Amino acid sequence: GAVVSQHPSWVICKSGTSVKIECRSLDFQATTMFWYRQFPKQSLMLMATSNEGSKATYEQGVEKDKFLINHASLTLSTLTVTSAHPEDSSFYICSARGTGGIQYFGAGTRLSVL
Amino acid sequence: AQRVTQPEKLLSVFKGAPVELKCNYSYSGSPELFWYVQYSRQRLQLLLRHISRESIKGFTADLNKGETSFHLKKPFAQEEDSAMYYCALSESGRRALTFGSGTRLQVQP
Numbered sequence: 645g646a647v648v649s650q651h652p653s654w655v656i657c658k659s660g661t662s663v664k665i666e667c668r669s670l671d672f673q674a675t676t677m678f679w680y681r682q683f684p685k686q687s688l689m690l691m692a693t694s695n696e697g698s699k700a701t702y703e704q705g706v707e708k709d710k711f712l713i714n715h716a717s718l719t720l721s722t723l724t725v726t727s728a729h730p731e732d733s734s735f736y737i738c739s740a741r742g743t744g745g746i747q748y749f750g751a752g753t754r755l756s757v758l
Numbered sequence: 759a760q761r762v763t764q765p766e767k768l769l770s771v772f773k774g775a776p777v778e779l780k781c782n783y784s785y786s787g788s789p790e791l792f793w794y795v796q797y798s799r800q801r802l803q804l805l806l807r808h809i810s811r812e813s814i815k816g817f818t819a820d821l822n823k824g825e826t827s828f829h830l831k832k833p834f835a836q837e838e839d840s841a842m843y844y845c846a847l848s849e850s851g852r853r854a855l856t857f858g859s860g861t862r863l864q865v866q867p
Contacts (some may be wrong), residue, residue: 737802752801
């Protein structure tokens with residue numbers, strides 16, 4: 645089946661630094677990828693829709709200058725958390741939309757901001 | 759705005775017992791409904807979608823537009839069914855998913 649690779653799986657950073665998370669569709673092309681955030685014991689909340697070759701569409705309440713999304717190719721989307729603070733600590737999950745409209749998910753990235 | 763409700767955080771059953779994980783949604787249009795499953799230490803994966811009308815791993819789900827429900831059912835639970843189950847909705851014409859809060863299914867031996 646279709647595989648989505650997300651890297652890194654876990655990152656610890658100092659407050660004020662920026663962190664980049666990569667999401668790759670390994671065996672299929674994805675014009676649309678999605679970024680979700682999951683707080684402990686809560687569900688996935690959509691942050692933004694990443695469209696190849698165009699600007700991402702952010703959900704209400706998500707700061708686009710804080711969470712920079714780049715989708716430069718049909719197999720790669722990146723999420724950069726800029727000037728990270730402890731409240732940005734969370735589990736970030738990406739997905740890629742494959743054939744038939746099915747979303748395939750990455751394994752997630754746990755971000756801890758000290 | 760669309761909303762997906764899974765009223766049970768935890769559902770515990772014995773092996774061989776029937777299982778029903780509830781999912782209700784609110785959306786004025788024609789949604790597409792999905793069930794995703796997350797086994798321990800694994801990523802989220804699609805279990806089934808309503809337009810396929812198929813049975814996966816013995817699970818079925820029927821979209822009931824009158825009751826705005828998409829409950830997941832299995833007649834005889836197995837221990838390997840223990841996992842976190844998420845109901846999700848996709849609005850017509852929109853590709854993103856809205857997830858319910860999830861239900862942890864625990865199948866005891």
